[in-house]
Amino acid sequence: xxxxxxxxxxxxxxxxxxxxxxxxxxxxxxxxxxxxxxxxxxxxxxxxxxxxxxxxxxxxxxxxxxxxxxxxxxxxxxxxxxxxxxxxxxxxxxxxxxxxxxxxxxxxxxxxxxxxxxxxxxxxxxxxxxxxxxxxxxxxxxxxxxxxxxxxxxxxxxxxxxxxxxxxxxxxxxxxxxxxxxxxxxxxxxxxxxxxxxxxxxxxxxxxxxxxxxxxxxxxxxxxxxxxxxxxxxxxxxxxxxxxxxxxxxxxxxxxxxxxxxxxxxxxxxxxxxxxxxxxxxxxxxxxxxxxxxxxxxxxxxxxxxxxxxxx
Numbered sequence: 335x336x337x338x339x340x341x342x343x344x345x346x347x348x349x350x351x352x353x354x355x356x357x358x359x360x361x362x363x364x365x366x367x368x369x370x371x372x373x374x375x376x377x378x379x380x381x382x383x384x385x386x387x388x389x390x391x392x393x394x395x396x397x398x399x400x401x402x403x404x405x406x407x408x409x410x411x412x413x414x415x416x417x418x419x420x421x422x423x424x425x426x427x428x429x430x431x432x433x434x435x436x437x438x439x440x441x442x443x444x445x446x447x448x449x450x451x452x453x454x455x456x457x458x459x460x461x462x463x464x465x466x467x468x469x470x471x472x473x474x475x476x477x478x479x480x481x482x483x484x485x486x487x488x489x490x491x492x493x494x495x496x497x498x499x500x501x502x503x504x505x506x507x508x509x510x511x512x513x514x515x516x517x518x519x520x521x522x523x524x525x526x527x528x529x530x531x532x533x534x535x536x537x538x539x540x541x542x543x544x545x546x547x548x549x550x551x552x553x554x555x556x557x558x559x560x561x562x563x564x565x566x567x568x569x570x571x572x573x574x575x576x577x578x579x580x581x582x583x584x585x586x587x588x589x590x591x592x593x594x595x596x597x598x599x600x601x602x603x604x605x606x607x608x609x610x611x612x613x614x615x616x617x618x619x620x621x622x623x624x625x626x627x628x629x630x631x632x633x634x635x636x637x638x639x640x641x642x643x644x645x646x
Contacts, residue, residue: 348482
């Protein structure tokens, strides 16, 4: 199976930009839809990328996007909002559009521990979407990552920002467990799977080399940024109450569905790591790269500070 042209749905997001960079170096032509072209400016400079402003939830728009494509990658995922539309209905539409347009290859982003019996709607709908993809007649591969870290992430970077700003940090579900995986490891796993028949019909858990509690992740992010807020771990009842209060605030830093998601530890089964075993990728430890983008040293952060000082 030779892949020359790929449509990345959700490609303008955090993981999508990294996958696009990897596939561009392989001279694969990419078509990346977005609702707002302005938000995909980083992709416009990539030599093999065509950014298309469109609505991927529209069947006719999907058909136009897939003309001439050899494969589709679906990365769409949300942490709050209309989970059913994003995680269930969209994968169903993508499968149907691939079938109509004669595209056999589909790579799909699910989530670690997704399943229709899980306590949160996020994990339940991710599980349902995964089932739709894997039950189709297409040649599919599904990826189930734990929390993904790297430049531009919305997890470890968020903890660092909170640690900079808050001297006291009440923390819901402090003992929830995660096994963070580096975004570049994820991107290379996707790229290496496109033409690899050994990955056809498979579903892979993706994790980094080490497990952490949520408290440990926040403490590490604070340490790297040179701050030491007083972290107060909340019990179960107060964790739920915090989630209830915060989901009504702008930005939705936490919701009750996030609280329910953290009831399930986001860690891989012990004894094996798919990154190394399937693709020969050495899982990157968070400590190897996080200091490079957390400790106020990233060019974008310096640029933002200069703009702020200039009153722009």
